[in-house]
Amino acid sequence: MSIQLAQQVYNKALECGYMNCGIIKIAELRDYAQALERRIEMYPDVREVAMTYLAPYAEVEKAYPWAKSLVICAWWYGDVKIPKKFDGFVSKIFLTDYRRDQAAEGFKCSHRFEDALGGLGIKALTEREWGLAALRHAAVKAGLGIIRKNNLLYTAKGSWMHLEGWLIDRDLELKHHPDLKPCPEKCSLCIDACPTKAIQPYHVNILACACFLSARRPCLPAEAHYDKIGRCFYGCDICQDICPANRGAWSEDKDFPGLEELSELFAMEDILRMDDDTLRAVIQPKFWYVAPDEVWRFKNMALNVMCNEYEERYRPYIEEARSDSCDMVRNMADWVARQTYL
Ligand code: SF4
Ligand code: SF4
Structure with missing residues (x-):
């Protein structure tokens, strides 16, 4: 039954427009606290920022005791036409940011999917602007992709994706096994190019x-x-633009609402x-x-x-x-x- 329901959630996510979707048990996020500590040990100066922005993600189980699993969805934005005027000035992830943009397809997809979860009788909660959990960490556990040396999540279609997550009240699991080769040992293009x-x-x-x-x-x-x-x-997109794993991944066949008009004033x-x-x-x-x-x-x-x-x-x-x-x-x-x- 729960396998069927997990599959239904996955199917709905793809029907709504997401590129991929995985589900993990909430307990799998427990190790995020250690991951955060390791990051602070490595860069002690980030402590204040990490405690402000990231520490709440380590408390997700405590903050939402009713939640049993996390659904993670990936929205592909590598098909958006980006006006040349923004080249090098603005990251593509911000140009295609749909979190506050009701006209954007990603925004509509997100709401369609939330309705669909409700339609399946699932209690679901998200926070679209900053998320309720460490989504990249969760996406790796769900097998949506792998982390490359530039610390970004990559699927077979590269790194150009937004992640969204829903806490749900059902004990579900749906994992993938990405068939991706890790970064070549000798590649350091992103590291060298980082300004x-x-x-x-x-x-x-x-x-x-x-x-x-x-x-x-x-x-x-x-x-x-x-x-x-x-x-x-x-x-900044330098470490993604230079990455061979992103080569040929951008298709530029969709307009994003308002982007062309904004470029004229930019x-x-x-x-x-x-x-x-x-x-x-x-x-x-x-x-x-x-x-x-x-x-x-x-x-x-x-x-x-x-x-x-x-x-x-x-x-x-x-x-x-x-x-x-x-x-x-x-x-x-x-x-x-x-x-x-x-
Ligand atoms: S290349 Fe740009 S986005 Fe990548 S780590 Fe360096 S400064 Fe950050
Ligand atoms: S540029 Fe090379 S090392 Fe950096 S993420 Fe891409 S493949 Fe990996």
Whole structure:
């Protein structure tokens, strides 16, 4: 009976549009606490961030005593047309982020699947923005893929996927056995290409990763690594773009709602000249890791990009930013001016 139900869950996930789906028992997540401790031992500076963002995932059994299993679904986004304007500036995972985007197919799929779980008589709970459990950890246990040296989950179609998870009140299990070769021993393309040297085989120092630095932290003058992240405005795909396991994996045959329109407004110079209301209306809804009351951070990231890839045409924009109404932006612009043309 439970095998049948697990198969029904899997079938529904694929019918709804997911690329794959697995189910693990909740007890299998117990070792996440040790995995987290190992990560902190390796990078002691990440303790505060890890305890804030990741530690709740180690408590999932305690927090949801009714939950017996976790359903993990993978949504493939490697078929989205990405406007060239975003190349190198924004990670593809953020451009195709559907978590808050009701018009996006991934968002609709997620809701269809939740309804389907209800239709099967299953109590299910998810948290679409940050998840309720360590989903990459869970996905490996469910056999959805393997972790490669850049610490990302890969399926046969590469690493371009969003993961979602549902805690369910049924004791179910459905595992796969991915037929994937591990990273070649001699390959270190991702490690060598990482601009901040954040990667050690199978581990990433999140505090040095451009994804975290650009999307999750305030950017202030002269903080560590910002001089190395080049044009990363919101995320970084370097270690995935260079990976042979991703070669030929992008198909670019689907439009993502609003992406083409956003690309027309997306230029570092224009972002620097936007007022806060425009930033909140145009930029923040897509790049929502930045809170609406902190949209000055977009300007500081644009200034950081201009500093890293300075061209004389940026000078008037940087000069204008030195009189910005926000002191954080003024400080950053002064610093960039001193680093470049002053
Ligand atoms: S996303 Fe960029 S900065 Fe982060 S580990 Fe990969 S290459 Fe390095
Ligand atoms: S670039 Fe090479 S080492 Fe890095 S994840 Fe890809 S295959 Fe593995």
